[in-house]
Amino acid sequence: MQLDQVTYDQLAELEQSLTADYNAVKPQGLSLDLTRGKPSEEQVALSDALDGILQGNYLTEESIDCRNYGGIDGIAAMKHFGAQLLEVDPANVLVGGNSSLTLMHQAVLYAHLLGVDNNKANAWREEEGQIKFLCPVPGYDRHFSICEQLDIEMINVAMTATGPDMDQVEALVKADPLIKGIWCVPKYANPTGIVYSDDTVERIAALGSIAGKNFRVMWDNAYAVHDLTTTPQTLASITKYSQTYGTEDNIIQFASTSKITYAGSGIAFLSASANNLTAFKTQLGISTIGPDKVNQQRHALFFKEAGALTAHMRKHQALTRPKFDIVLNALEAAFGNCDDIRWTRPAGGYFISVDLLPGLAQQVVSLAGAVGVKLTPAGATFPYGNDPNDSNIRLAPTYPPIAEIERAIHVFILCVKLALVQKKLGESPP
Ligand SMILES: Cc1ncc(COP(=O)(O)O)c(C=O)c1O
Structure with a gap:
């Protein structure tokens, strides 16, 4: 036409x-x-072997009975799995329940109410003035709902073929210390499918050095392994760049198996610096004694063989x-x-x-x-x-x-x- x-x-x-x-x-x-x-x-039927896979095997590789309470950050095998998905060190991974969105919601909520370091004096809501987040658009509506629920003002940022318009992002972040974060879906972004270029990843990793205090990049790598071709695009490691810039505390990464195994019964991951993880675990520990480790064990067995994923x-x-x-x-x-x-x-x-x-x-x-x-x-x-x-x-x-x-x-x-x-x-x- x-x-x-x-x-x-x-x-x-x-x-x-x-x-x-x-x-x-x-x-x-x-x-x-x-x-x-x-x-x-x-x-979802591709993962039906999860059903019955345990056959009484409730002991994890580190000899924990996954049926019982405890293990707030998950079982070892799934920390390794999350680390593989996010290309990070297993020591920096927390394995949650079935939803990475829940982990994102909790991370923003805790930062806003309780402080990124679990010190209420550093909570975003304690700052004088309106707290804001950068939102590359078009983007994922449920990210935006989290901000809206917490009265965090959202600022649209244009998406380019290589990711968010970084000139715009840097200018905004430099000019306004009340911008506390940015939502990023760095690989096969929802809905544009864009994969962030190396340069974009590096510049996002560096944002913590020009932003106001307690700034967080919400790195939602929901589609890390969801390739439609056999020659997948690669995503640069934000972890490596953040180590170069000394901004490890400014990055929180997320992923899940929602679109790998069962969307309604998968496993979610959060990866962050040791400082962030300590604070997050303390805060999370108020609301739960531990995640569903039985489902984690099912997933660990399902993906046991090398190359299974x-x-x-x-x-x-x-x-x-x-x-x-x-x-x-x-x-x-x-x-x-x-x-x-x-x-x-x-x-x-x-x-x-x-x-x-x-x-x-x-x-x-x-x-x-x-x-x-x-x-x-x-x-x-x-x-x-x-x-x-x-x-x-x-x-x-x-x-x-x-x-x-x-x-x-x-x-x-x-x-x-x-x-x-x-x-x-x-x-x-x-
Ligand atoms: C970018 C993005 N993040 C997160 C999710 C939801 O993930 P989960 O099922 O792990 O909560 C989706 C679902 O569509 C998504 O598109």
Whole structure:
């Protein structure tokens, strides 16, 4: 679809035929959903061997009975697993329950209320003035909800092809000591799929040396091993750079097996400096005596063999890749020569991010919704649900079966074309 050279009459004709196509979808009674950034049934089934794997083997490799209380930072085998995921030292890993989001929420909550070093005098809320966080956009809505819940003001930062716009980030951080953190999804970012460049990782690692006190980089490496190709992109080590800059205390890293094994019963990891870990464990210890170590042991046995994780992720790739290809090929076929829409072609992760002309995202979401295709609400990828350009839409192709994705993307494309033609028509003189 190329609309640059089209006359008003041609646009009007196009609008009529697209409207007829759209009206023909209505009676089909579709009920399709492209909102769910979660693994499909086939994907979670890849880990069904977790069921029954213990066979009475409750003793961990360090001879702890995983059925009992204790072990606030998890069992040794899963510390090693988390260390492998995040490419850090196992001594710097805490193994939690099933949600890394919970660990992120706790880390922000504790820093805000109790102090990053468990000294209430250093709590963010004790500072004079409004505490703020930098939010590369588009980004992950649940990160933004954490800030919103705690009345931490969010500042949008533009994403570039190499990660957050670091000139903007550094300028903001230098100018305002009340900026206490930044959300980062450094590999296959949600929803853009961007992998941060080495230079970006280095500059983020250095932020602690120019920021106000108690600044924290929330390094959410949720998609560390979620490659869609067999030649994965690599991510530089923020740990190594932070050692160079002496900013180890400014970085907190997260990951989980939510999209590796069971999203509802996985294992989450937090990695941080010894200082941070000590404070976090003390704070966490008020609310729990220990995590679900039985599930940790199940995971330890499931991934016991060398190379098991890589082999397992290949199986995910075989299931998810065709779904991404369907969406990407359909977008290419429909809009390959159109300058009015841009989309990402991710090499990993769970999302495709689409940018429409300003003002069209909400319209497309409601057009699609009205004929039974649910899309992530426009604005969801921005703090406060507010996309200032109303242009970004996040597509999540992993969960629905292939036949549903094919139908849903067909309707999405139709809605985009209709909204686009209507906009052009409104702007062209008759
Ligand atoms: C960037 C990012 N972080 C974290 C999560 C949630 O992780 P968990 O299931 O470990 O809480 C998601 C889920 O979509 C995500 O996209």
